[in-house]
Amino acid sequence: MRPITEYQDYREYMRDFYAERKRSSYFTWRKFASLAGFASPAYLKLVSDGKTSLSKPGIAKAARAMGLEGFDYTYFTLLVKFGNAKNDSEKESALRELEREAQMNKIRIVDADAFRYYENPAYPIIRELAPLMPNASFGEIASKVKHEITAAQVRDILQFLVKADLLKKNDDGTYEQTQKAVKGSKETIPLVIRTMNRKMSELAVQSIAKDSVEERNFSGITMGINKSVYDRITKEIDIFRKKIIDIANECRDIDQVYQMNLQVFPLTDEATTSDKRRRK
Template sequence: MKSVSKISVLMYFDYREYLRDVLEAFRCSDKAFSMRALQESLGVCGSAFFARILDGARPLSLENAEILAASFKLNDLDSEYFKALVQFGNEKNVDRRETLLRKLISVRSHNKEYALKDSALGFFSKWYIPVLRDLLPLLPAGESFAKIGRMFTPGLKASQVETAIKYLKDNEFVSVDADGKFVVKDSLISTPPRVRSMVLRKYHLKNLEIDREVYDSFAADERSVSSVTCSLSLESFEKVRLEIHNFRERILAIAREEKNPSIVCHLGLQLLPRAKGGRK
């Protein structure tokens, strides 16, 4: 079988998308290519083998992934990535999936192009990095790292601020203008939804932890905390989710229209089932 080196597996975080593109490339480049011949080389039966994998009806086993990697003539690095990609796609446990995601990113780091893309994921690696990005434009030029750290609740070390600012500059989330002031740049973090959700999971959990830690640090008029417990159908649950989304967009619109900001706030919105029962 021909090599598929022109289609880099390192581009993908979903093995089904990779297989779909590879099979399509084979069809376009090799008139003699047939799914039956490929399946025979894998030692699998059934004309719907790939169809069932691609539509999510069945997973690709690690054993078949190893055979495919050899059939596709993947080099050692790409083969390692492909097998980890299959494990990542099949894994149900959230913690093990996070470990596999770190492995994928580690393998991708051997390629400079992907290493640069993945470095942007670090934006959510620390709770204070998004806060710092919004804070920096509010500060005068030349503010010390130590002083900036004292503006946070809880406070940050000067070294944490210095490292975070370097990260924001290196990844073009902020820049410095001619007057030495920081300017926010509209950098986008473009990642597949599943990868983004994995990265955001720990970020959200850490923010919940920080909120609990600093709750008593603010007077009643410096915070707004409320909650509601209610019974919903699945249909109403989705309506509430939409309301939360629309509310979030309105908050962002208010922030965009702000002409004289002086504080950076974190607004957390959670909607979670606490009990299930009765009719759905």
């Protein structure tokens, strides 16, 4: 069975634990529940199937039944906190705690790099900017970023990008991008992408006030459509986005880093059939 630090879903860990025990001995969900001290013989099966959530008092019971101690117990507890979180803020808090615990115990968890990279827009910005400024000091790189960032932060970001193999530092001190993509689990990547989109949108708001109209391009359309038309529009956006990537990849004389946000979002709830009848 894989180490618990390779899991991002506590339910998957519980299923794998059950399967491992069942392969080597007579083991049932009833026995699993009994070992943990639960009155209901089906409770842990329901939890592992995603039909209910492991309660706070149940965390210690389930962990004890699976023989988890020390850091493994703490990691499992935080996995439960992440899996049971009701919103992005709670999920982000659990991920930060996971990363802190992993660093303290000198253990690298699967999602740590993805979360750190997408949590702060400065990481992708510095990844793009550093190769454009050969042998520049941390302070010189920081001075080119339009939102506030210190030389010390640039130093730490560059160290992380090199360690995560997202940048390569050459013998002459220059940087170049690697082809490595930022990877994470199916549970974490949607969360960190939402976090990045939100923070990039905040930078877009700042750009309206700080940058001249010659340096930025903002436009918007308020329109009434239905789901079918929405689907057509999003397909066209995907085609356009890929075309923009191809155009950007053709650029060989890069001198600046830009962000392009493509956003289509609802401004109202859907009008029901009864709403439409009233209009008539």
